[in-house]
Amino acid sequence: MKFVRTNKDRLVLISVAGEIAPARMRSPYSVTTEGKVKVIPVLGGITYNVRVGDSAYGWEGDHVEPGVSVMARKKEEEIPFMTLPCIGNEVIVMSGDAKGSRGVVTGKHGGVNHVIVHFDDEVLEKLMVGDKVLIKAWGQGMKLLDHPDVKVMNIDPDLFEKIGIVEKDGKLHVPVVAKVPAHLMGSGIGASSSASTDYDIMALDPREVGVEDLRLGDIVAIMDHDNSYGVGKYRKGMISIGIVVHSACVSAGHGPGVVVIMTGEESVLVPEVVERSNISDYLR
Structure with missing residues (x-):
């Protein structure tokens, strides 16, 4: 048994900037597979009580993104913003009351072009929609040196x-x-x-x-x-x-x-x- 060798020492560490996204709803109503109508949170915003490690089921919500949803600042920045960040990357708040606080990327949601970030509870209380964040993107281009086909x-x-x-x-x-x-x-x-x-x-x-x-x-x-x-x-x-x-x-x-x-x-x-x-x- 041995651990997996990678090319991590050759990967580029690069900044990607974004801002905290507002809550989003395509309609006041979400229609279930049974044809029932619900009024529930859907996407984006700062979600205070759903976090990584919690159940993926049972919430009165739809596509709930745990923690903080972050979006690109401009439309033309969306491709690098959604491509370069990797799960586990460090995130730094660059504006607002939580400036200097650090979090970590926990996911990407392509349907709305959100990067999902975990922050500790005390940081969540200081964050505001529109606060600027910097992601230290690192990981794309990683190879397994002994398994190039993976x-x-x-x-x-x-x-x-x-x-x-x-x-x-x-x-x-x-x-x-x-x-x-x-x-x-x-x-x-x-x-x-x-x-x-x-x-x-x-x-x-x-x-x-x-x-x-x-x-x-x-x-x-x-x-x-x-x-x-x-x-x-x-x-x-x-x-x-x-x-x-x-x-x-x-x-x-x-x-x-x-x-x-x-x-x-x-x-x-x-x-x-x-x-x-x-x-x-x-x-x-």
């Missing part, structure tokens, strides 16, 4: 080293809390880049498919999906490893969002189901 993306190299991936007999064993069948993946499939978005686990009744215990920040395996470049290409024998970044949803075709961090063939990438595998145990 693609890695969207994860800070230091966090990657902490989540318990080990090499045994030439294979990479990854601790996950669930194996998600390919047919359960929905909204987000077909997006052009898996390095800048998420896609959703769709399950009307999560108990029927064994994902009812998913938590925000959980590491999961998506079976028979190739995310080397585009999102959600069905390919038998491919494995994609991802992190749950936003909550379940009420609308059809949606559910807890997953950002992919690794994808490769099952002959090399081996997901091992464990009781707990959540990034909240490793984040700064």
